[in-house]
Amino acid sequence: MVHAYRLLGKNIAIDVNGGAVHALDDVAYDVLRAVIDAREGRPDGAGGEVGLPEGPVAEALSAKHGKACVAEALEEIRGLTADGDLFTEGTFWGGAPGAGVGSSLKALCLNVSHDCDLRCGYCFASAGRFGGGRARMAPKVAMDAVGFLIRKSGGRRSLEVDFFGGEPTLAFDAVKAAVAHGEAEAGKAGKEIRFTITTNAVGLDDGMMGFINGHMDNVVLSLDGRKEVHDACRVMADGSGSYDAAVRGAKAMVGMRGGKGYYVRGTYTNRNLDFAADVAHLADLGFERVSVEPVASSWDGGLELGEAHLPAVLLEYERLALAVWERRRRGERLEFFHFEVDLEGGPCAAKRMAGCGAGYEYMAVTPDGGLYPCHQFVGMEGYRIGGIYGEQDAGLMDAFKSTNLSTKADCAGCWARFHCGGGCASSSLRYGGGIGGTYALGCEMERKRVECAVWLKVMESGGEG
Amino acid sequence: MRHIRTVARSTYGKGLESKGCGECRSSCQSACKTSCTVGNQRCEGAGAPEAEAAERAAAGRA
Ligand code: SF4
Numbered sequence: 001m002v003h004a005y006r007l008l009g010k011n012i013a014i015d016v017n018g019g020a021v022h023a024l025d026d027v028a029y030d031v032l033r034a035v036i037d038a039r040e041g042r043p044d045g046a047g048g049e050v051g052l053p054e055g056p057v058a059e060a061l062s063a064k065h066g067k068a069c070v071a072e073a074l075e076e077i078r079g080l081t082a083d084g085d086l087f088t089e090g091t092f093w094g095g096a097p098g099a100g101v102g103s104s105l106k107a108l109c110l111n112v113s114h115d116c117d118l119r120c121g122y123c124f125a126s127a128g129r130f131g132g133g134r135a136r137m138a139p140k141v142a143m144d145a146v147g148f149l150i151r152k153s154g155g156r157r158s159l160e161v162d163f164f165g166g167e168p169t170l171a172f173d174a175v176k177a178a179v180a181h182g183e184a185e186a187g188k189a190g191k192e193i194r195f196t197i198t199t200n201a202v203g204l205d206d207g208m209m210g211f212i213n214g215h216m217d218n219v220v221l222s223l224d225g226r227k228e229v230h231d232a233c234r235v236m237a238d239g240s241g242s243y244d245a246a247v248r249g250a251k252a253m254v255g256m257r258g259g260k261g262y263y264v265r266g267t268y269t270n271r272n273l274d275f276a277a278d279v280a281h282l283a284d285l286g287f288e289r290v291s292v293e294p295v296a297s298s299w300d301g302g303l304e305l306g307e308a309h310l311p312a313v314l315l316e317y318e319r320l321a322l323a324v325w326e327r328r329r330r331g332e333r334l335e336f337f338h339f340e341v342d343l344e345g346g347p348c349a350a351k352r353m354a355g356c357g358a359g360y361e362y363m364a365v366t367p368d369g370g371l372y373p374c375h376q377f378v379g380m381e382g383y384r385i386g387g388i389y390g391e392q393d394a395g396l397m398d399a400f401k402s403t404n405l406s407t408k409a410d411c412a413g414c415w416a417r418f419h420c421g422g423g424c425a426s427s428s429l430r431y432g433g434g435i436g437g438t439y440a441l442g443c444e445m446e447r448k449r450v451e452c453a454v455w456l457k458v459m460e461s462g463g464e465g
Numbered sequence: 466m467r468h469i470r471t472v473a474r475s476t477y478g479k480g481l482e483s484k485g486c487g488e489c490r491s492s493c494q495s496a497c498k499t500s501c502t503v504g505n506q507r508c509e510g511a512g513a514p515e516a517e518a519a520e521r522a523a524a525g526r527a
Contacts, residue, residue, distance in 0.1 A: 018475025028468035073468040085475050107491035158488045158509065164498070194490075198498065220498070265498075293498075340505045343473035347506045350485030352477065355492070355503060362491045374493060418477060419504030421492065450504065461472045 002087055003415035004032050007455045008322060014454060016415045018088030021343055022080065023458045027065040028073040034061060035077060039087075050074075050081045103401060104154030106357065109364040109375045110145055112137040112174040113166035118200050118242055121233045122269055122295045122303045136170060137367040139177035141388075145365045146182040148388040150189050159186065163197040164364070164375055169208055171367075179215045196220065198265075200234070201249030202242050209253050218261035221250040225266050225278020225292065232271060233303070247285065254287060263337060266292040269303035273312040276320040283327060283334050291337030294445060296376065296427070310441060314448045321452035325459050341419060341453040352405070355421035359385070359400025373400055376426035400425065403436045410438040419450045486510035 001016035004024075011029035013022045024032060031052070038053050052058045052074060061070045080086040115134040116123070146161060153159055161182060163175050175197065182193040194217040201221045204212075212219055223246050224230040231241025254262055264287040268275035275292050282290045294313070295303055305313065320336065327334045346352075356362060359373035363385060371385040371392060372378045386392040405411050405422040410432075414420070423446070427439035489509045492502060 013469075015475055017477065019473070019477045020475040021472040023470045023472055025468045069468075076466045076469045079466075080469065080471070085471060088475055088477075104487070106487060109493075156487050158490075160491055338502060338505065342505060342507055344476060345507050346476065347489050347503055347508050348485050348510070349477045351489055351506065351508075352503050354485070357491055358493070361487075362493060375498065419502065421503030424493075446502065449502075453504070458472050461470075 001090075001415055002032070002036055004029060004036060005451055007451055008318060010455055010458055012451075012454060012458055013086065014415065014450075015086050015088050016418065017090045018084060018086075019343065019346070019418065020080075020085035020088075021454055021457060022086070023461075025073075027069045028076060030061055030065065031070055031073040032077055034058075035074070050078050050087060103360055104156055105149055105152035105363065106156050106158075106361040107160035107162070107363075108145055108149050109162045109164045109362070110137065110142060110168075110174075110178060111165055111364055111366050111375065111378060112142060112163055112168045112171040112178075114367055115170050116165060116167040116200070117170065117203055117237065118167070119235055119237055119239075121235075122267055135367040137174045137365075139174045141365075141367065141369050142171075142174035142178035143181040145369065145388050146178050146193070147185060149193075150182075150185055150191060153191065157191050159191055159193045161193055161195050163195070165198075167200055167203070168197055169199050169203050172208055172211075176211060179211075183215070194218075196261075198222070199249075200242065200246060201253060202236075202245045204249040204253055209256055212253065213256045213260065218263065219253060219257070220263045220265050220291075221246075221253060223247065223250055223264050223266055223282060223287075224268070225272070225275065226281045229272045229278055230266075233267070233269065251286070261289075263289050263291050265337075266290075267295050268292055269295040270305055270309050271303065273309060273316060276316050276323055279320055279336060280323060283332070288333045289335045289337075294442070305441060307441065310444055313445060317445070317448045317452050321455055325456055328460070338449040339453040339456050341450065341457065343454075343457055349418075352418040352421055354404055356424070358425050360397045373425060376424070400435065408436055408438060410440075410443070414443065414447070416443075416447045416450045419453075420446050 003014045003016060005012055011024040011026065013024060013032055034052050034057050035050055038051065077086060113136045115136060149159055149161065161178065168175055179195055182195070186193045195215055196218040197212055197216050198220040199222065224234060227243045230243040230246070234242045234246065236242050250264060264282050266278055266282065268278065272278060279290050279292055294305055321339060324334055324336050324339060362374055364372045364375040364378050365388060366372065366378055369388045371387055372383055373385060377383045385396050405417055408422050411417045411422050423438055423442060425435040427442050428437045429435050431439040489506050492506055
């Protein structure tokens with residue numbers, strides 16, 4: 001399968017099963033489209049002729065571009081196919097991702113605080129309470145969760161723990177205890193744990209920031225963008241906006257990081273479909289690593305994205321890609337998370353097939369030590385995997401493990417599948433009828449983000465000329 | 466080639482035999498926490514560009 005598209009003045013082809021990317025002139029683009037059409041209906045990855053059907057299609061191409069040019073472009077397409085960089089057969093497409101090391105536990109999201117100092121309108125954590133009462137994780141539970149991760153990690157060397165919530169700085173004693181325990185125990189087991197924290201940045205004090213900077217591999221700071229956008233959703237308990245405090249905290253934290261990892265992460269809703277302006281605002285504040293994500297939930301009933309918003313959202317991603325490119329061309333550093341596709345050093349096929357690993361390699365832990373497939377499932381009836389102290393529901397874990405790119409019907413025909421990995425299980429459940437479904441709206445956004453990400457790569461590789 | 470410029474060659478074949486080493490980052494931990502994507506993760510196993518560079522450097526062959 002080949003995905004050929006035009007975006008922002010460029011003609012681009014992505015070889016779906018191999019990952020190659022090509023920039024084409026208008027002749028090659030038209031010829032490739034005709035070749036793709038001629039192959040239509042064949043099973044994905046089937047070999048066979050790369051050619052143009054005799055008759056009106058070939059004649060029209062020759063009339064438009066000249067016979068010699070069309071023949072030349074066709075030869076180039078055939079050459080790339082022979083070299084394995086176009087129409088790659090889906091050699092691994094039938095198989096499920098691997099067992100062994102790849103299926104043991106790798107990462108935990110520790111919901112150290114089911115409580116929050118903010119009351120964000122779109123929070124899937126429902127003001128930090130996850131459908132239950134407000135709760136904070138005891139340091140002992142946090143330490144035991146890290147011990148559980150090390151024990152269950154099989155042959156894996158690199159493990160991950162993210163402190164999440166609610167707002168994890170409200171349970172900073174648990175954060176510190178887990179880090180100290182993890183640093184001491186992982187080494188003994190021949191492993192390494194990368195710690196990360198996701199915070200609203202409002203309550204960060206010098207002590208916390210020093211600790212985070214010293215021990216965390218990555219810190220994700222929640223900021224939505226322009227003040228009016230941020231303050232419309234991210235409000236304090238008294239209803240006042242949190243923008244000023246959050247920006248102050250985020251700037252101080254990022255100022256400490258030096259070369260260490262961070263992301264400033266925002267959420268866009270149907271109220272700021274012009275979210276490229278929010279990314280620009282965050283960049284203007286001096287943040288170089290930005291992620292802005294579509295709102296995940298509709299708890300609030302009024303902020304969610306629907307079919308009617310899609311054209312604006314897709315167009316906005318294009319605007320954003322252009323804006324990122326223009327900033328980079330001026331010498332500014334700006335990374336937008338979903339445009340950071342790695343074409344050459346990206347993950348292997350097994351990872352692309354397996355996706356996020358929720359429910360077996362990645363799980364969330366609640367303050368009482370309960371286990372859920374991921375942070376988005378916390379509190380959802382029927383989705384409690386068990387606990388770090390008791391048994392785990394092997395059947396439920398298997399259901400997640402055996403739901404992947406190769407079993408999702410919608411993904412089989414999707415050109416973006418090896419960039420996407422099969423989407424989010426929680427969105428699939430909410431909008432696609434089950435974890436084996438897909439979230440159609442999310443898929444449209446994902447495909448556009450991949451198109452934009454690859455377009456940026458084309459531009460950076462000298463695509464201006 | 467006159468009409469097509471290759472920006473990146475095919476790479477997905479690697480790691481198939483081993484079924485993945487399991488060392489790369491969990492995608493949802495990176496930044497997003499909502500929209501899963503695997504394409505922007507880096508391969509961190511032995512044989513990955515970074516790992517190879519580190520090995521060369523360690524062996525004094527950088
Ligand atoms: S974009 Fe949707 S259909 Fe395509 S691979 Fe991802 S989840 Fe599957």
